[in-house]
Amino acid sequence: MTTAAARERLRDRMLDLDPQEFEVLCKVVLGDELRTAGLAVTPASQDGGIDIEGRLDYDWFAADFGVQVKRYAPGNVVGNDRVHRLAGALVENGYALGTFVTTSSYSDPAKQTAEDLPIQLVSGADLASSMLRTGLGVTERDGDYELDATFWQDLHESDERVPAGEVPLGNDLGKVRAVLRAIRATGGTRDEVRRWIAANAGYDLSERHVYINANSATVLGLARKEPSAGDEATRWGLTATGAEYIRAQPGSVPARQTLRRAVRSVELVERVLAAAADAGELTKAEIDDLIAAETTGLSESSVERRGSAVRTWLELLPEIEVEGPRTAKAYVYDAERGDSSSPESF
Known part of the structure; x- marks a missing residue:
């Protein structure tokens, strides 16, 4: 294919994707074009109008950004109202910059509004051109392009x-x-966190366990990895939700509600809950089997350890009731169970 034909074929291929696949595609292209930290597709149940989030990480500049993506047919032009909604979502979620990505194009008023705001517009033609320039989704030989079947399957x-x-x-x-x-x-580094806990929490955490718990907080959307401060040390910062959770009194209704929302927003928890709702209940072994089937890169022993964490998180949710002895627990789903107000330690 010629360059022009490849550009059109890429746009057609984008329209064949489902919305979630298109979000992943945009994340991949962004990651190839920009130097970012913590780039991720946001959980569908808690995206607040933002589909992808990340942090620009340059020597003299760093800023959080949010991206909204829409897989629209070519004739479905994105209007001014959509750009204003994205601007509101950026403010509400604490992002400094924003990008709107669509497979179609933008109206002139939408373009003018974006120029007056910290928002970049990326059309379907722009996205296809970027992919051709960086070689994503295509193979090229002597100016002749073909779609990269492996890329689209992956x-x-x-x-x-x-x-x-x-x-x-x-x-x-x-x-x-x-x-x-x-x-x-x-400052959020492993060593600083470890030393603070030793001085203030009454117990010690190894650097490995600092990482495990900080990563779990990140999965929950309560923390995020921050760019290095020149010392190459891994460091974390609180998200707005994490700050809200820490401000709430431990065991209070606001603390429980914030944590439960965070647990429900975790994609793997969503899948386990959906399976429990379909089956009525799940055993420990069934949850572990589901984790193994729904994830990549986990060994059998790692599935067992992570299954323990997922089951602990499930027990926080009022719709899950645990029945049976410790060695043979069943996790029973009951959609009618209300939100408990009993005190908790978290």
């Missing part, structure tokens, strides 16, 4: 399975909260 599979990094290991939410408090009180 894109489909990556949308269906949860990466290992998004599967929690922290099964003690009290320690997750302690790590969040330490992040708030320090």
